[in-house]
Amino acid sequence: MMPSTSSTPRIIAFGCDHAGFLLQQQLIAKAKSHGFDVIDCGTTDQASVDYPDFAERVVDKILQHQAEKGVLICGTGIGMNIAANRHRGIRAACCYDVNQTVIARQHNDINVMCLGSRISDEAIAFDCLMAFFQTDFDGGRHQKRLDKIDNNVA
Ligand code: RB5
Secondary structure, eight states: OSSTTTTTSSSSEEEEEEGGHHHHHHHHHHHTTTOOOEEOOOOOOSSOOHHHHHHHHHHHHHTTTTEEEEEEEESSSSHHEEEETTTTOOEEEEOOOOHHHHHHHHOOOEEESEEETTOOOHHHHHHHHHHHHHOOOOOOHHHHHHHHHHOOOO
């Protein structure tokens, strides 16, 4: 299933708006210290920006096979989630706790995790990030359902 291939590097692309900037900085530092390779797609400070611009950058990294998975952070994660899911081959979900994240990987094979800086603190967000990377897709009946979604995308 698009877009991951065996040649896709295990790299996380991060993107955020102004509301997500501080949480993104914290998560990037923590991810690097745990051995992840990171592409920082911005934003670069807390000046007001538009979240769809950063969702696009992260989606491009995944669709170009430069990153395996993406993390998008805004105030709620919701705007980023809407923007990312406009793209064929992207399966994004808001992840507010570990259980939700595990099921989103097992059943929905998410390749983008959306976080809300106004909802989750750094510790929960990092636990979700670990679950995002450590949980495999179950395949089987779930693959058939994802195929139906791809077939319905214009
Ligand atoms: C910005 O204030 C806020 O609207 C944005 O970060 C996000 O929550 C949108 O979904």
